[in-house]
Amino acid sequence: MAIDIYDFTGMTSAIHESLSAVLSPAATTIVEMTIIGIVFILFYALVGLFLVYAERKVCAFIQCRLGPRRVGPRGIFQTIADFIKLLMKELLMTKNADKFLFNLAPFIVIIASFMAIGAMPFAKGLHALDFDIGILYVLAVSGIGVIGILLAGWSSNNKYSLIGALRSGAQIVSYELSVGMALMTIIIFAGSMQLSEIVASQANGWWLFKGHIPAIIAFVIFMIASTAETNRGPFDLAEAESELVAGFHTEYSGIKFAFFFLAEYMNMFVVAAFGATVFLGAWMPFHISEMIPYAEYFNMGMDFIPGFIWFFGKTGMLILLMMWFKWTFPRLRIDQLLTLEWKYLLPINLVNIVITAFFVLTGFHF
């Protein structure tokens, strides 16, 4: 394994040691948390702005359009311009809205997506939170987001918002199950719920490849269910703009709307990063089998690509896939959405888990 050249462990532990040399342990923790927090906020804003721009360009190319081109070269500053516009817009509220909850909702949504990012293994040693129940943690915090959506829909005092919020509730309750079940397959394979261990178990091959058919089925189900969980098309029933105007965020304007907007894109990033971690080995480079001639040279070449590039590359591919879904398919109806989950995804998933367990017992996987 020659992947240690891009190991961040040394860097992070150096920071930790130099800090604890001058400060008390409690102060060290506080300073470290602050640094991590600031880094994540900056990261969050950057990724959010980039994803909005990327989505606009991707959908433009899919739709035979040019996309944003006016602000900056190839329009790269378009989202910043949009952000400034939204910042300066008036914040509106309906007459009998529940003021406290109405203002709280965007923060809950954004915090939920923020917390999930903390658990992502960006590169070796670049891992803010590494619980031994990492998968459970990510599932749990990404489920908080729906509370924000429900609150937004309910407190808006708008019937369209309420329909959107309730749809979203039904949707998350159903699809959370499929996401969990799909991840269960990998948990069985890897034998751990700790994200770093799952990544480490993929050093000799990604689970998508060494898990045979069960892992592929689980991956497909994970992609479908997580697209549904992020309320993106074709599962964007909660905002379904041709039916519910804008669904749960109909009444939001200005920066509060921007929060929802940003959270949607960050959720997409979280889900894609999570998928890349669990199924595609996070920062693990792509290796081919040693049986193929000259494989070791190829593998060494792959090792020279830094881990975080692998991570963002895989995440980007999955995000592209989700965008591709959104700009191709029509939206489902609420009953069809639930049918898809309870009649198709869940039974297939259950059978899949049994097959996985059988595979693991017989040691059929690599």
Place this chain on the structure above:
Amino acid sequence: MKEIIQYFSDVFHAVKSLLTGMRVTGYYFFHHKEIVTQEYPENRATLKMFERFKGEVLMPHTESNEHKCTGCGICEMNCPNGSIEILTTFETVDGKKKKIIDKHIYHLSMCTFCGLCVKTCPSDALAFGNDFEHAVFDRQSLTKVLNKPGSTLNKEVKE
């Protein structure tokens, strides 16, 4: 058993139809030559438009500042919206009083581009222009006088 086969064939066909759709959009994603939209036509000088495009009503003038309008008022009569007003004045030529055009007032804001004025004009004095940028800050500037100041009637036009 039949139901189970049906179930899996449903899943298979569904996935197949979805992939067919994704192939279409994926094709366009990677083929940027198929892009059809254009940026706003900033190249006003070199922009080539269809010559019959109905942008606004104009009165073509020759180089010697001559137009063909006799001030007969047929366009005013034919306009369904009253967007044309003709003000005439009298000029004395060889001791005879003659009616000539003073101002041919055209309200662009009221025009629906039906083309009746251009079609019915007996001396072909009016034509459509290609200008498409009509946004202005003041509504007054949409009221235009079509005959240029100091212009005279083209001699070739019979009254």
Place this chain on the structure above:
Amino acid sequence: MSDSKIQENLQKEDAYYVNMGPQHPSTHGVLRLRVGLQGEKVIHVEPHCGYIHRGIEKMCEKDTYSQIIHLTDRLDYLSANTNNEAVCLLVENALGIEVPERVKIIRTILDELTRLASHQLWWSVMGMDLGALTTFFYGLRDREKILDIFEESTGGRLLPSFNTPGGFMHDIHPNFVPRTKEFLAYFKKKLPEYNRLLTGNVIFQQRTKGIGILSKEDAIAYGVTGPSGRASGFACDVRKHHPYSAYGMVDFKEILYTEGDSFYRYVARMDEMWESMKIIEQLIDRIEDGPYTAKMKPIIKLPAGEYYQRVETTRGEFGVFVISTGDKTPYRMKFRSPNFANLSALDYMSRGFKIADMVAIMSSLDLVIPDIDR
């Protein structure tokens, strides 16, 4: 009065009313619907019209027949040329003028091009209403080619105002024929792509099949015409049953289905695009040189009497009813607009379905709001 009905509906469990429109993404204009819902189920739809009512029928009473033409553009703006033609045909028939065959053929071609352009826009919007936003741009991309043909020949992209009683404003552009042929060759390749992207899509089929069923009897009773009526089995194609212009000279099929749900309304329109292309192909080489208008008096006065002219626009049967007293302006002019009749069936069709289905039903009816309000 209907408030009592609304009050009665509100007594039901979980019932509430929402306003769809006048500003709503899927009403495509300023139609306002008061939709009674029980959870997500539609129990009552009540249209409120008039947000774009311009009193065109009243304006017509003050205008001469040539001036009326440009007003008919603004009714159903997506089949503007056909509306123009209806008034022109009425005047020509009332005066007993025989227009040159060249005019008839070009009118028919323009009609069918209008129909194609309108159906392309409808397809785009149908996909968009169901959440597939990409269809919007694919449809508009192809529609642009037709609009270019229109712009080159008539000067107007959407509202050509090209027909006059007796013929046309001016002659068609020399590029008209080659450009139309080029478009047909192009669109024949693109139309199967429409099917690949949307028609075959499993989500789309699930969303439209069995939704908003209208039986043949109901279609006739509500006067639902056009592709929407024909999908229910109502043979109402005016082009076929009362041919005008050059429709008697061409061979085409009246698309008839019996299912009458949203999906078959969709399929009927898709099939109609092929038929339209067939009609244009048959006629495009038959344009002969000749005058572009019949000899007309400068001031048109219809003999006293009552006249009715029906044509087939994109959305169904369009009728013009004129009462003339022998003056140069009509005494009363009434437009029988297809959308108005189609709208009246919306309540009946969407009851019992979900609100998302209602959107599908509305876009499968292909409503154009200015035509409803007039």
Place this chain on the structure above:
Amino acid sequence: MSNEQLQNYIKELVPEVVFEENTQYLVAVVPTEKIYAITENLKKNASTAFDYMLSLTGVDYPDSYAVVYHLESTKHNHLIVLKAKMDKQNPKIDSVCKVWPAAELQEREVFDFFGVHFNNHPDLRRLFMDEEWQGYPLRKDYKDEINIVEL
């Protein structure tokens, strides 16, 4: 049925009917109070079967208001125009909503523009204009100094 047969049939049904001459289609001026009976019969009778109402038009004639019905049979492909005239003071006519549901919105339109009252209409309100609108705009004596510009 040909036009003569139709003429005879309606003449038998309601003797007071007057037929206009030199018209594009067969035009029958029917007594207003019998409009519902006539239309119902014309639709139900298998030999006439006027099941498709093309249009329902309100007209303000110099001496009367009128409602003009254009009816077509999809079975026999014949077309008839019925005309019912009302006095100017109190225009009233029976609704034909029960015969053709298509008439519901069209009658509301006529009520809105001409002030013709349709008896037994399920929901007779203004359709296009505001509920509070004064006057009936398509009447010939309607005056509106602000919105209607006389050229």
